[in-house]
Amino acid sequence: MSERWTTAVLDTAQPGGWAVARSSQGFLCNAQGVLFERDWLRQQPIDVLTEHGIGHFDGRPVYLLELRSPDAPDGCHWQGLRQFMLEGDFQVYRMLGYAAQIGTWAREHRFCGSCGGPTLQVPGERAMHCARCELRSYPRISPSMIVLVTRGDEVLLARSPRFVPGVYSTLAGFAEPGESAEDCLRREVMEEVQVSVRNIQYIGSQCWPFPHSMMLGFHAEYAAGEIVPQLDEIEDAQWFRIDALPALPAGRSIARHLIDLYVGRRSGLPEPVLPG
Ligand SMILES: NC(=O)c1ccc[n+]([C@@H]2O[C@H](COP(=O)([O-])OP(=O)(O)OC[C@H]3O[C@@H](n4cnc5c(N)ncnc54)[C@H](O)[C@@H]3O)[C@@H](O)[C@H]2O)c1
Ligand SMILES: [Mg+2]
Ligand SMILES: [Zn+2]
Structure with missing residues (x-):
């Protein structure tokens, strides 16, 4: 059986695909669920801190929008990761669990822990890089x-x-x-x-x-x-x-x-x- 959710490092410069959005209040949901058309979501009045291409769900690219504030577009609400763990599709929970870990890591590694310089995503790898001192930071487990x-x-x-x-x-x-x-x-x-x-x-x-x-x-x-x-x-x-x-x-x-x-x-x- 092929997995519905698989991780991948995707280029955020590419258009299209799905997006999940996360704030301090959890994941953005509407009546259809937690996966949004990415190009539509990016045009909504949301405050994106950082974006990562995180994998494929049912073969379609999925991006994470990590938000600064929990202002939700009309018709949307927030749901915490624990609720997804407790009930609903386990593959969706797996995807959101991964998204949450990448979001937490990205939020906490915007600056180099060694020299304090700003960090940037490494293309094709799940790592943040400091151009000033060459330190690479990987997701924390x-x-x-x-x-x-x-x-x-x-x-x-x-x-x-x-x-x-x-x-x-x-x-x-x-x-x-x-x-x-x-x-x-x-x-x-x-x-x-x-x-x-x-x-x-x-x-x-x-x-x-x-x-x-x-x-x-x-x-x-x-x-x-x-x-x-x-x-x-x-x-x-x-x-x-x-x-x-x-x-x-x-x-x-x-x-x-x-x-x-x-x-x-x-x-x-x-x-x-x-x-x-
Ligand atoms: N999946 C499950 O069934 C299940 C069940 C129980 C606990 N857990 C998880 O296991 C983990 C550990 O359990 P616990 O809370 O009893 O831990 P613990 O007994 O080591 O005590 C927690 C304390 O450890 C310290 N701490 C926090 N993060 C740390 C880290 N990354 N490294 C070292 N120390 C740290 C803090 O002082 C915290 O109060 C937690 O993440 C908990 O959510 C999972
Ligand atoms: Mg304990
Ligand atoms: Zn550095």
Whole structure:
């Protein structure tokens, strides 16, 4: 099956194609959706900060217009990326996730981080270039580890104060310089709940464009320790039996996949597939 969405570096000097537009309020939508005729959209009273050619949807070129202000043309409204993750066409979400990461990066790399000079897009490559000192800046991706810690028929789930009320999830955290994914996993689990783990098994990965995480997903077995939630970061953490789980994260998240996969394996149910 051919992919509906594929990335590419397109020349913004070419006319035509589709455009998606992003502001601090999310993506511009109208009754037809999130893809606009680019030549039409560019004539609307919108304030474009930067434009990038980002790929093809159903074979047609797609450009991102990153806007300075969230003034929407008549008949249009804004929708946040999370809403696209939660519902609707997954290929559209993939496209917008990529657009959001490119938009964030382009917005944050208009000036060179080394000498402060202005940067320009490199033709044919996803990079910003500083003519003054030759530095190239590429889109930022932050490796993050996520793990379901298990103990027989129990799983360790925790709540951050930022979560929707009632929802418990797997433990996660950003990798630091100098660590392997396994080092990061052991450190994060120890920091967040003071539990040690063994038999770490890699399950799979997921792009998480909020704003630029690359989630590396694992299962690990409990080894030792009593749960002590980390002050400020972890509001509550508990062992839950797999037949008495709390409210869980969104269906398309790797957190949910790690839980569903373990429950499936323990219960002899068909194994779920990670959306990707
Ligand atoms: N897809 C999923 O299922 C899923 C589930 C849980 C978490 N996540 C994501 O995993 C990532 C990490 O999880 P977390 O929030 O628990 O991380 P964490 O436990 O490392 O704690 C977050 C803190 O890390 C620091 N931080 C922020 N950005 C950083 C970066 N790029 N590098 C290093 N440190 C940084 C900040 O102080 C922040 O408050 C987040 O992006 C989160 O959205 C995804
Ligand atoms: Mg964390
Ligand atoms: Zn420079």
